[in-house]
Every structure is written in C-alpha cells, then in structure tokens.
Amino acid sequence: MSSNAFIRIKTGAYRGINAAGMVFALVEQYRKTAKGGHVTVKNGGNFPGYTDEVRIKVTGPAAYEFASESDLTVPNTSTSAAEYMEVPSMQNDEERMVEIAERFAILTDMTKAAISGEIRAMIVSGPPGVGNSYIIEDEVGKATLFDQLAGKRLRAEVVKGSATALGLYMTLYKYSDANSVLVFDDCDSILTDDVSLNLLKGALDSGKKRKISWLSDSHALRRDGVPDSFDFKGSVIFITNLKFSGMKSQKLKDHLDALQSRCHYLDLTLDTMRDKILRIKQIARDGELFADYEFEEGAQEELIAFMDANKYKLREMSLRMATKLADLRKSFPNRWEAMARATCMKEV
Numbered sequence: 001m002s003s004n005a006f007i008r009i010k011t012g013a014y015r016g017i018n019a020a021g022m023v024f025a026l027v028e029q030y031r032k033t034a035k036g037g038h039v040t041v042k043n044g045g046n047f048p049g050y051t052d053e054v055r056i057k058v059t060g061p062a063a064y065e066f067a068s069e070s071d072l073t074v075p076n077t078s079t080s081a082a083e084y085m086e087v088p089s090m091q092n093d094e095e096r097m098v099e100i101a102e103r104f105a106i107l108t109d110m111t112k113a114a115i116s117g118e119i120r121a122m123i124v125s126g127p128p129g130v131g132n133s134y135i136i137e138d139e140v141g142k143a144t145l146f147d148q149l150a151g152k153r154l155r156a157e158v159v160k161g162s163a164t165a166l167g168l169y170m171t172l173y174k175y176s177d178a179n180s181v182l183v184f185d186d187c188d189s190i191l192t193d194d195v196s197l198n199l200l201k202g203a204l205d206s207g208k209k210r211k212i213s214w215l216s217d218s219h220a221l222r223r224d225g226v227p228d229s230f231d232f233k234g235s236v237i238f239i240t241n242l243k244f245s246g247m248k249s250q251k252l253k254d255h256l257d258a259l260q261s262r263c264h265y266l267d268l269t270l271d272t273m274r275d276k277i278l279r280i281k282q283i284a285r286d287g288e289l290f291a292d293y294e295f296e297e298g299a300q301e302e303l304i305a306f307m308d309a310n311k312y313k314l315r316e317m318s319l320r321m322a323t324k325l326a327d328l329r330k331s332f333p334n335r336w337e338a339m340a341r342a343t344c345m346k347e348v
Helices: 093-116 132-143 145-150 165-174 188-192 194-204 219-224 250-262 273-285 299-309 319-331 336-343
Strands: 006-009 023-033 036-042 053-057 064-067 121-125 156-160 181-185 211-213 229-231 235-240 264-267
Touching (some): 006 036, 093 121, 093 132, 093 235, 093 264, 093 273, 121 194, 121 250, 132 156, 132 181, 132 235, 156 165, 165 211, 165 219, 188 250, 194 211, 194 235, 273 299, 273 319, 299 319, 319 336
Parallel strands (some): 121 235, 121 264
16 A cells, blocks of 8 residues: 555544544555454554554444545544653642542533533533543433433433434434434544534534535435424534644644634643543542442552553553452452553553
8 A cells, every 4th residue: 555545534443542533644454354344554643652553443444534644633532642741730739630620510510501501512622531421421311310200202312423424414403402402422523524514513503593404315314204404403512532722634623613613612621641640539539439349448549559650551541441440459459450461551
C-alpha cells in the first residue's frame, strides 16, 4: 500500500481507546484474523507509548474511509499526548480536585436543565471512563423512572455506537417532542459523515425553530410513516471523547466550531494523567468507588497508590480500571498486584 494513503476511522478502537474520527497514514488495509479484523496504520503520536505501527480493530472495510494528509488529527483520547507532556501546575492536588468536582457538578446541573427543557442542546467533551456518561445516564434514568413503572413510552433514549444518517434522522423524529431527550454517547462517527453532521447541526441549533429535513427518497421513511421534514423540539446531549480545540483537520475543526456556536459546550478539562488520577481519588474519597467491597482500612489508598505508580503501564486510567483492580484485590488478596500486571497492563 502506498505510503501516501490516509484513512479516517468511522468505527474502531485500539486497545480499548475509541478511534472514531481519527485519521492515520495507512500501512495495510483490512485483514481478518482468528482474533478479529483490523487495519494497520501509522501511530503518528495518537497513542503515545506504543509502536510506530498499530492495528486498529474494525469490523470491516466499511468501518473506515480514505482521507487526505491535511485531515490528520490528534484527538483527545484516554492516552493523549498531553498526558505525556504535562505542564507543572501551580495548584496543589486539593485545589485541583475542587475544580474537577465543580466541573462535574456543572455537568449534573446542565443535564437536569436539558432534561427539563430549560436548555435544548449540550456537547460534553471528556475522556472515557471518568464518570461523565454515568452522571448523564443516571439523571435520564431518574427522569424516566415513573414512565418505566407505568409501562409508558420513555421520553428519553441513550444512543451508543455508530449510527447511519437515515437512522439518525428517524431517531430525531421519534424524540422530536418538546419533552423528549436524546443522548448520543460514543457516537463520534456522526461527526465524520457530512449528512449526519448536518442533521446534528439542525438538532443542536439554538434558533427558536429547528426544522430538520430528509431530501432523499426513502422506503424506510415511508414504511414507518416518518415525514421528510419535521420541527425538532426535544433536547440533545452529545457526549464525545474528542477535544474540539485539539483538532488539526481544518475541515473537521470548522464543523466542530459550527456545533459549538449552536449549543452549550462543556469541556471537563481532564487533559492530563494527573487530572484523571485526581478524579479517581475524588470519587473514592466521597465513598462512591469502593463502597461495595467492604475493604479493610488502608486498602483504598493502596489501590490508588498502585494506579498512580503504574499510570503509564495500565491499559487505561479510569474508574473502570479502579474497579477491575478492586475485583482482583477482593478475589486474590495476597497476589492481586501480580494478577493486575498480567491482566491490566499494556503489552510492551
């Protein structure tokens, strides 16, 4: 394959890190193996600490598209370059944890406002595994609890993974009522498709009237009785791992700027490894992280100290990783660290 070929990942991941929307120099096109399919690309600094060539797990050739060199991006992933080039902070840990807690308090309040219809659109940017999705889904669950108990149609839905433009249009129509709420989580592929992106822009628009149209003939729309245009009156929350200010692709940056201008944009500002560790410490200290494990005194601090000491070796720095380690400590109290090194650390 020519070294001049570049591809944009629509849906795919590398070592659990979402790669949707990222552009790489192509080394080898899709190959299916006994362990699953992958496409080989140049790392390009997107995954610091790993080899120059990496294999992105994808479902098939349709999971990526050809792009140009000018589209190369450095998204904000759970192992972003910022984590490896941290600028010393003048704040101590306690001061920084207060700031982080305030950001998540704002996220909770803004989510409640979106659910109540006080604000109509919000984009939340932050790395995976720090609790942003949990907070939003928890608030949505509370808001729809009585509907669930009564067996009524829920006025909210959380959409995860990839979505076609037509599927997006039909979902927006289904939840177009004024009291409806749509949450898009891990749907970054929408941002790389022009049709889907224009539909999303329409839904996120801050104007008094949000009219959304489908200008192509569609049997699926006719079959389900979906009109070719409608007024969208619901609320939308879009959760993304991409850091909008870190885009190198001018085309994608222009699109993201247009989205930001249409709605509220909340950056959780967890840009460094230190921030993620402090977020984990904050949740643990509040008693929410290890409450179900009934650990002896000092065990919680021991787990977090292990994560801090091995922060660049663990597959990810997240609340999920903290609970994985807690599971191991509960099951193998005398050799949990050896088990963690074997099952939770990168192969280097």
